[in-house]
Amino acid sequence: MFDPTDLYRLSGDVPELTDPVLLYHFDGFVDAGGAGRLAIAHLLDELEHRVVATFDVDRLLDYRSRRPIMTFDTDRWVAVESPRLDLRLVHDTMGTPFLVLSGPEPDREWELFAAAVGTLVTRLGVGKLVTTHGIPMAVPHTRPLGVTGHASRPELITGQTSAFGKVQVPGSAASLIEFRLGAEGHDALGYAVHVPHYLAQAEYPAAAVTALEAVTKGTGLVFPLDGLRDAAEKTDAEIAEQIEASQELSTAIAGLEQQYDAFAAGSERENLMAESSEMPTGDELAAQFEAFLAERDERRGD
Structure with a gap:
C-alpha cells in the first residue's frame, strides 16, 4: 500500500487552524464559463495567501496530454511554465483563514490523491470541503443563474432544489474527493452553476460571481467581488x-x-x-x- 503523504510536501510551518473551509477546484473537468477557474483565480489575485503544501505533479500528470509551455530564444531554451498543484492558506476580507487547493486535475492515481487530500484535511482540522464549477444548461443569460448544490449530507444544502434526477456522468477528481471523504464522515459539498450553453466555452465572469456567492452562503466566508462584478x-x-x-x-x-x-x-x-x-x-x-x-x-x- 502506497503512502498518500508521499504525494505532497509541506511548505514552511503548518498553520494551526480551527475548522477552516477548504475550497478546491481543478482545471481540466467540465467548467462552463470558467466559473470555478475564474472564481479561484479572482480570490488568489485579491487576497493574501501562502503555499502550505505542494503536490508532486510529476506523479499525477500526463505531460504528453497537457504539454507545458516552454520558451525558446534564438538558440536555447530559456523558460518552462511548470504546472503546480498547491494548497494555500488564504484570509477572506474579514480576516478569516481558509484553504484553497487548485491546479490541474490529476491524470492518474485519483484514489491515492483523494486519500492524500484526506490526510491534509485531518492534519489541518478542516471543517468543510467545498468545490464549485460551471455546467452548460439551456438557460438565457438574461435570467438569474441557477445553482445545483450537492453534498455528503443533505442538511448541508437544505432549501436548494435540483434540476436533475438520478444520472450517470463522467467522474472527476473533485467529485471523487467529495464522495470518498464524505464517506469518511467529513462535510463536503459543491455548487454547480448553470451557465448558458451558448457561453459555455467563453469566460463568463457572472458565473464566477454566482459561484462565490453560493460559497459565501454555504460557509460564511466573505469575498471581495466588486472587480468580478464589474467584469460581469x-x-x-x-x-x-x-x-x-x-x-x-x-x-x-x-x-x-x-x-x-x-x-x-x-x-x-x-x-x-x-x-x-x-x-x-x-x-x-x-x-x-x-x-x-x-x-x-x-x-x-x-
Whole structure:
C-alpha cells in the first residue's frame, strides 16, 4: 500500500487552524464559463495567501496530454511554465483563514490523491470541503443563474432544489474527493452553476460571481467581488450588443427566456436540459458568440 503523504510536501510551518473551509477546484473537468477557474483565480489575485503544501505533479500528470509551455530564444531554451498543484492558506476580507487547493486535475492515481487530500484535511482540522464549477444548461443569460448544490449530507444544502434526477456522468477528481471523504464522515459539498450553453466555452465572469456567492452562503466566508462584478457587467453589455445586432440571436434568446420562465412557473425540469428543434443549437449559438468575442479581443489588441 502506497503512502498518500508521499504525494505532497509541506511548505514552511503548518498553520494551526480551527475548522477552516477548504475550497478546491481543478482545471481540466467540465467548467462552463470558467466559473470555478475564474472564481479561484479572482480570490488568489485579491487576497493574501501562502503555499502550505505542494503536490508532486510529476506523479499525477500526463505531460504528453497537457504539454507545458516552454520558451525558446534564438538558440536555447530559456523558460518552462511548470504546472503546480498547491494548497494555500488564504484570509477572506474579514480576516478569516481558509484553504484553497487548485491546479490541474490529476491524470492518474485519483484514489491515492483523494486519500492524500484526506490526510491534509485531518492534519489541518478542516471543517468543510467545498468545490464549485460551471455546467452548460439551456438557460438565457438574461435570467438569474441557477445553482445545483450537492453534498455528503443533505442538511448541508437544505432549501436548494435540483434540476436533475438520478444520472450517470463522467467522474472527476473533485467529485471523487467529495464522495470518498464524505464517506469518511467529513462535510463536503459543491455548487454547480448553470451557465448558458451558448457561453459555455467563453469566460463568463457572472458565473464566477454566482459561484462565490453560493460559497459565501454555504460557509460564511466573505469575498471581495466588486472587480468580478464589474467584469460581469461589462461582459453582459458586450453580449447585449451582439444580440441587438443579430435577429437570429435575438429570436433564440427570446425562445430561451420563454422556456426558462415556463420552467420557473412550474413546468417539468427536463425543459432546462433539452433544446428545442426550432431553435439554433447550443453549438450554433456558441459559434456566433465566439466569433463576436474573438473579434472583440482583436479590437482590444489593436
